[in-house]
Amino acid sequence: xxxxxxxxxxxxxxxxxxxxxxxxxxxxxxxxxxxxxxxxxxxxxxxxxxxxxxxxxxxxxxxxxxxxxxxxxxxxxxxxxxxxxxxxxxxxxxxxxxxxxxxxxxxxxxxxxxxxxxxxxxxxxxxxxxxxxxxxxxxxxxxxxxxxxxxxxxxxxxxxxxxxxxxxxxxxxxxxxxxxxxxxxxxxxxxxxxxxxxxxxxxxxxxxxxxxxxxxxxxxxxxxxxxxxxxxxxxxxxxxxxxxxxxxxxxxxxxxxxxxxxxxxxxxxx
Amino acid sequence: xxxxxxxxxxxxxxxxxxxxxxxxxxxxxxxxxxxxxxxxxxxxxxxxxxxxxxxxxxxxxxxxxxxxxxxxxxxxxxxxxxxxxxxxxxxxxxxxxxxxxxxxxxxxxxxxxxxxxxxxxxxxxxxxxxxxxxxxxxxxxxxxxxxxxxxxxxxxxxxxxxxxxxxxxxxxxxxxxxxxxxxxxxxxxxxxxxxxxxxxxxxxxxxxxxxxxxxxxxxxxxxxxxxxxxxxxxxxxxxxxxxxxxxxxxxxxxxxxxxxxxxxxxxxxxxxxxxxxxxxxxxxxxxxxxxxxxxxxxxxxxxxxxxxxxxxxxxxxxxxxxxxxxxxxxxxxx
Ligand SMILES: Nc1ncnc2c1ncn2[C@@H]1O[C@H](COP(=O)(O)OP(=O)(O)OP(=O)(O)O)[C@@H](O)[C@H]1O
Ligand SMILES: [Mg+2]
Numbered sequence: 001x002x003x004x005x006x007x008x009x010x011x012x013x014x015x016x017x018x019x020x021x022x023x024x025x026x027x028x029x030x031x032x033x034x035x036x037x038x039x040x041x042x043x044x045x046x047x048x049x050x051x052x053x054x055x056x057x058x059x060x061x062x063x064x065x066x067x068x069x070x071x072x073x074x075x076x077x078x079x080x081x082x083x084x085x086x087x088x089x090x091x092x093x094x095x096x097x098x099x100x101x102x103x104x105x106x107x108x109x110x111x112x113x114x115x116x117x118x119x120x121x122x123x124x125x126x127x128x129x130x131x132x133x134x135x136x137x138x139x140x141x142x143x144x145x146x147x148x149x150x151x152x153x154x155x156x157x158x159x160x161x162x163x164x165x166x167x168x169x170x171x172x173x174x175x176x177x178x179x180x181x182x183x184x185x186x187x188x189x190x191x192x193x194x195x196x197x198x199x200x201x202x203x204x205x206x207x208x209x210x211x212x213x214x215x216x217x218x219x220x221x222x223x224x225x226x227x228x229x230x231x232x233x234x235x236x237x238x239x240x241x242x243x244x245x246x247x248x249x250x251x252x253x254x255x256x257x258x259x260x261x262x263x264x265x266x267x268x269x270x
Numbered sequence: 271x272x273x274x275x276x277x278x279x280x281x282x283x284x285x286x287x288x289x290x291x292x293x294x295x296x297x298x299x300x301x302x303x304x305x306x307x308x309x310x311x312x313x314x315x316x317x318x319x320x321x322x323x324x325x326x327x328x329x330x331x332x333x334x335x336x337x338x339x340x341x342x343x344x345x346x347x348x349x350x351x352x353x354x355x356x357x358x359x360x361x362x363x364x365x366x367x368x369x370x371x372x373x374x375x376x377x378x379x380x381x382x383x384x385x386x387x388x389x390x391x392x393x394x395x396x397x398x399x400x401x402x403x404x405x406x407x408x409x410x411x412x413x414x415x416x417x418x419x420x421x422x423x424x425x426x427x428x429x430x431x432x433x434x435x436x437x438x439x440x441x442x443x444x445x446x447x448x449x450x451x452x453x454x455x456x457x458x459x460x461x462x463x464x465x466x467x468x469x470x471x472x473x474x475x476x477x478x479x480x481x482x483x484x485x486x487x488x489x490x491x492x493x494x495x496x497x498x499x500x501x502x503x504x505x506x507x508x509x510x511x512x513x514x515x516x517x518x519x520x521x522x523x524x525x526x527x528x529x530x531x532x533x534x535x536x537x538x539x540x541x542x543x544x545x546x547x548x549x550x551x552x553x554x555x556x557x558x559x560x561x562x563x564x565x566x567x568x569x570x571x572x573x574x575x576x577x578x579x580x581x582x583x584x585x586x587x588x589x590x591x592x593x594x595x596x597x598x599x600x601x602x603x604x
Pocket of ligand 2: 335452
């Protein structure tokens with residue numbers, strides 16, 4: 001309990017400082033704020049026009065697609081706020097940033113995780129939230145207490161899966177000193193697989209996206225669960241259990257890979 | 271009591287030599303030419319509690335790498351290091367709690383934050399109690415004068431102010447062992463003075479063990495009871511400065527000014543190495559004859575007008591030491 005309080009006190013102060021740092025350069029934040037809504041607006045518009053012509057994509061109607069898109073978007077936004085630093089792990093490596101963390105009597109992965117809170121990401125969350133609420137109206141989502149709880153744990157679990165996937169793949173920077181290509185690849189992959197229903201892909205790929213890189217748990221299974229669509233997979237439990245569980249498993253794995261990489265950390269010259 | 275012991279400590283880095291130009295880039299992509307750098311090569315030493323030990327050596331000698339291994343930042347390729355009997359890798363959290371570390375060339379502070387905010391964060395990380403924190407901050411202000419610039423973002427501090435901030439940050443949790451990698455780099459006379467004073471004071475007051483690397487021999491002369499000279503990753507000398515000086519440059523010089531140029535000066539325990547006009551240079555060993563004895567002998571027999579004693583120049587001595595080692599060893603091999 002004391003330990004938890006200790007970690008919380010370091011985490012909250014560290015995150016507070018990170019936000020303060022960014023607020024010293026407000027112009028950058030404002031310009032990014034203007035960009036993000038455009039990006040998502042085009043995404044959802046594309047879905048709308050496609051369904052106008054094709055009626056459905058992979059058997060999904062526009063409201064259903066919007067719901068899937070909403071969960072994908074919102075979990076992406078949360079990940080971008082709390083763990084976007086994974087994308088830039090190579091910078092931490094090359095600048096010798098881990099030196100400082102290694103000198104502190106505190107878990108390095110924890111320090112890394114709380115070292116940055118991305119204020120710009122709040123815009124991602126807001127956009128994701130609006131898309132999601134809009135889609136909830138479209139599918140006539142029933143706002144019962146249990147549904148809300150299920151939704152919250154699913155979205156948090158989904159964000160955890162996203163963040164862990166980046167930690168795992170970007171840890172390659174500990175060996176190669178670079179991860180920008182991996183970051184771009186993963187972003188692309190996640191966008192293609194979480195904002196559209198998986199049923200549009202071949203079965204083999206669906207299996208891989210479920211068992212190897214578990215992106216199917218981010219938005220696909222959760223939407224199927226809520227919307228009563230057959231996912232053609234038999235899950236052992238409700239998405240409200242599966243998504244957070246997979247989130248925790250990938251998170252543990254991510255920590256192990258990160259620590260393995262950290263053993264190869266060579267600081268930097270001088 | 272032994273605080274730090276390093277045993278056959280080695281660190282190898284593998285670097286890929288990059289060729290110039292596009293063709294070179296392609297060829298190093300296909301078969302990269304790997305070079306192994308023996309940054310630290312079989313280094314062993316023991317450091318007692320309360321010692322102030324200076325690590326010196328030319329650029330690229332392996333000083334910072336050694337410090338990084340002692341502080342748990344780098345894993346040794348082979349060999350071991352222990353701090354109070356614990357390995358900085360296996361028991362990292364436990365060990366680093368007892369350490370304060372400053373890298374002069376790279377800040378441990380948070381670049382965009384005010385100095386005081388960095389301290390606040392450290393207070394939480396090290397779980398320093400309010401009363402302890404207040405007392406420590408007060409003392410840091412007395413010795414280092416940090417309150418003057420505690421509200422200024424670190425990136426706006428002058429180098430001297432920043433370095434004082436670094437020291438304060440490293441000592442905030444009162445660690446018994448302090449590592450300083452080039453703490454006086456780029457500082458003016460006053461800045462160096464205040465840093466040295468601080469180091470001496472914590473060493474005397476709390477018995478803090480201090481390991482410092484430097485290129486400034488005044489640091490060594492004024493602070494270090496012991497010197498470890500490292501070159502190409504190997505230890506070439508280890509001992510008190512006086513002892514090393516004795517061994518490396520055992521001679522002192524007596525320069526006499528005599529009444530008339532014609533007199534030939536002789537003494538059985540000193541060599542006359544140079545005589546031009548009225549000035550005579552005599553070389554003698556400290557261990558064979560004391561300066562006062564030599565002077566009184568000579569003044570008794572010759573018309574001496576004036577005299578001065580020249581100590582061996584430490585800087586020359588160190589330069590010799592670096593050169594000596596260049597011939598015998600090389601840090602880079604394929
Ligand atoms: N992260 C690294 N990757 C590759 N090589 C490194 C790394 N860090 C240090 N080296 C190499 O190891 C050798 C020793 O470097 P080190 O920084 O320990 O020297 P130093 O004695 O501290 O030098 P200086 O006085 O210039 O600070 C150098 O040849 C350096 O190029
Ligand atoms: Mg160095």
